[in-house]
Amino acid sequence: MSPRPKKARNCEGNFCGMAFKPTGTPLHELRQIELHLDELEVLRLCDRESLTQEEAGERMGVSRGTIQRIITVARKKVAAALTEGAALIFVRDEEE
Template structure:
């Protein structure tokens, strides 16, 4: 049994980079670092909930998804951010097609 198709989301964060962003420890080449990919919908959920201070319900309305989905996006995004910062990995905010 295959999973349900992914529901389209209204990702419209004004800070979304057109070609992606890379955040990495200074002085280490990107090729030498493990990469962590932050999805655009996770980035938008974090921006709405943590950046703009919206509730998960309000963020869900803006993204066109349920509150539970926003909760999963925020939890996953926070985990990736903390992992990149504490373990010195490269954090890449890019479109799905940009992944290696």
């Protein structure tokens, strides 16, 4: 059996190709961690706008459980980038 197709997620902004990195070190010398746009959007909604996971799910058109899975991965990636001095590269999902 193949997995279900990925549900379309409503994301604001266009950050594709942008990066967040430590200053003073060229991007090509840093470990690069990909942060997908849906992960960035969940961080924005839950952590910046202080929405509940259920409210964020309604805004993005997905379930609360999906939001919970996305935010767990996103927070680990951001924590790794901050503590290890890696770069966050914002990428669009291949299905979008």
